[in-house]
Amino acid sequence: xxxxxxxxxxxxxxxxxxxxxxxxxxxxxxxxxxxxxxxxxxxxxxxxxxxxxxxxxxxxxxxxxxxxxxxxxxxxxxxxxxxxxxxxxxxxxxxxxxxxxxxxxxxxxxxxxxxxxxxxxxxxxxxxxxxxxxxxxxxxxxxxxxxxxxxxxxxxxxxxxxxxxxxxxxxxxxxxxxxxxxxx
Numbered sequence: 001x002x003x004x005x006x007x008x009x010x011x012x013x014x015x016x017x018x019x020x021x022x023x024x025x026x027x028x029x030x031x032x033x034x035x036x037x038x039x040x041x042x043x044x045x046x047x048x049x050x051x052x053x054x055x056x057x058x059x060x061x062x063x064x065x066x067x068x069x070x071x072x073x074x075x076x077x078x079x080x081x082x083x084x085x086x087x088x089x090x091x092x093x094x095x096x097x098x099x100x101x102x103x104x105x106x107x108x109x110x111x112x113x114x115x116x117x118x119x120x121x122x123x124x125x126x127x128x129x130x131x132x133x134x135x136x137x138x139x140x141x142x143x144x145x146x147x148x149x150x151x152x153x154x155x156x157x158x159x160x161x162x163x164x165x166x167x168x169x170x171x172x173x174x175x176x177x178x179x180x181x182x183x184x
Contacts, residue, residue, distance in 0.1 A: 004030035004038050004098040006108040006135060008168060010160040011115045012073055014047060014055035015062075018117040021055050022047045023084065024073050027160035028091060030098040031108075035168050035175075041094045042161050046081030069158035088123040095129060104131030110154075110167045111138045137167045140174045150177060 008029040015021035027042035056063050056070065063070040099105050109115060112134050120127050144150040152173045154166040 002098055002100050003032055005033050005103075005106065006031045006035075007095065007099070007105050007130075008108045008164045009112065009115055010109055010163045010167070011118055012069070012158060012160050013118060014052055015059040016114065018121045020058075021118075022051065023118050023122055024052075024077060024081075025160045026087060026091070027164055028094060029161075029164050029168070030094070031168065035172055037168075039094065039098050040161065041091065043087045043090065044076045044081045045084050045087055047077055049078070052077060066158050072159065084122055088126050091123070091126055092129060104133070105129055106131050106133060106135055108135035108167075108171075109137065109164065110141075110170070112136045135171075137171050137174075140171065144174055144177070148177070150174075 008031060010027050011023050012025040013021045013023050023045050024047055025042070025044055028040070029037055030039045031037055052074065056074075095105055107116065107130050113136060116127075116130075116134065119130070141152070144152075150173075152170045154170050
């Protein structure tokens with residue numbers, strides 16, 4: 001029986017322009033509504049080295065603040081990157097194995113709308129399988145910080161799998177506060 005209800009995803013890209021930049025790394029975690037991890041997947045997407053260099057230069061200020069992430073992404077691109085269409089097919093297989101065929105697949109993550117723009121551009125078959133609604137943790141972050149002065153200090157590793165786990169911990173933090181209020 002397939003029990004997953006949320007497809008948590010994080011992408012690491014060469015930059016933030018979905019037309020010019022490319023996905024470098026992807027990780028997904030299937031969870032239930034209690035945020036229990038049911039399955040994980042991660043992969044490295046091969047990006048042409050010239051494009052990688054050019055686009056990272058455009059985003060130099062960001063990458064210079066995150067050299068370990070930058071260097072790790074460049075190294076793995078060269079050593080183990082695979083073509084994006086193969087990765088897309090594997091993610092679709094992951095969904096088939098973990099989500100009910102007749103249920104919408106809800107995408108979840110921090111600033112997931114930005115990642116979705118890359119999915120639309122690079123992985124149209126995956127985009128077609130995803131529900132139009134998404135669970136964007138950054139929206140919760142805005143409400144809790146602005147209205148309730150509650151902040152979750154999420155580590156920013158700028159590596160896909162660890163960033164997703166941070167996002168899951170963050171939504172648990174907000175839900176815990178919400179559940180306390182509902183019990184009053």
